[in-house]
Amino acid sequence: QVQLQESGPGLVKPSQTLSLTCTVSGDSIRSGGYCWSWIRQHPGKGLEWVGYIDYSGSAYYNPSLKSLLTISGDTSQNQFSLKLVSVTAADTAVYYCARIVGATYGPFDFWGQGTMVTVSS
Amino acid sequence: SYILTQAPSVSVAPGKTARITCGGLNIGTKSVHWYQQKSGQAPVMFIYYDTDRPSGIPERFSASNSGNTATLTISRVEAGDEADYYCQVWDDSNVIFGGGTKLTVL
Numbered sequence: 433q434v435q436l437q438e439s440g441p442g443l444v445k446p447s448q449t450l451s452l453t454c455t456v457s458g459d460s461i462r463s464g465g466y467c468w469s470w471i472r473q474h475p476g477k478g479l480e481w482v483g484y485i486d487y488s489g490s491a492y493y494n495p496s497l498k499s500l501l502t503i504s505g506d507t508s509q510n511q512f513s514l515k516l517v518s519v520t521a522a523d524t525a526v527y528y529c530a531r532i533v534g535a536t537y538g539p540f541d542f543w544g545q546g547t548m549v550t551v552s553s
Numbered sequence: 554s555y556i557l558t559q560a561p562s563v564s565v566a567p568g569k570t571a572r573i574t575c576g577g578l579n580i581g582t583k584s585v586h587w588y589q590q591k592s593g594q595a596p597v598m599f600i601y602y603d604t605d606r607p608s609g610i611p612e613r614f615s616a617s618n619s620g621n622t623a624t625l626t627i628s629r630v631e632a633g634d635e636a637d638y639y640c641q642v643w644d645d646s647n648v649i650f651g652g653g654t655k656l657t658v659l
Binding site for chain 1 (some may be wrong): 554571583584586588590594596597598601602605607637639641643646648649650651652658
């Protein structure tokens with residue numbers, strides 16, 4: 433059974449960098465056929481795709497966040513991470529990590545439980 | 554960018570049939586995935602590649618996709634089906650989610 437677990441600070445100050453890590457168990461982030469993604473959900477709102485990395489480590493980003501975002505993988509720890517710079521209150525959300533079946537067109541089949549991040553001074 | 558449109562809410566009495574739609578330009582040419590999210594929980598994959606159900610999802614849940622509309626149908630609705638339902642597609646290398654539909658069981 434694949435499991436994903438998000439970790440990181442629950443509170444970030446405005447203009448600082450948000451860093452989150454997703455630890456994967458039950459699968460390797462370098463296994464072919466899967467990608468690894470971040471999705472966020474603003475309070476009381478719908479799901480917003482943030483970005484993903486594929487098995488080779490290539491990253492793909494939501495165009496609205498691309499200039500502020502870096503997603504990378506650490507194969508030694510079987511983790512992938514998100515870094516969002518210059519955060520504002522609009523980045524306050526629950527952040528989920530999830531596995532994508534296939535390189536593109538596939539569903540998100542396993543999700544982490546989510547971690548709430550608040551941007552506030 | 555590609556847009557998916559879902560009604561914000563749908564209400565249905567127990568035992569009846571609920572239909573949750575997801576509208577998008579020529580969505581019938583794309584693969585649609587559906588997720589259920591209960592209050593305070595992470596989303597769960599419910600339907601994938603238009604019509605496939607993961608193991609453990611009851612047959613009461615079915616879906617279709619044609620033209621400009623994908624539809625999730627829930628037969629014999631139960632109180633436990635109350636949740637938010639999201640549709641999702643890919644547009645090139647971008648992931649698109651619908652705005653979600655809150656299913657209320659009366």
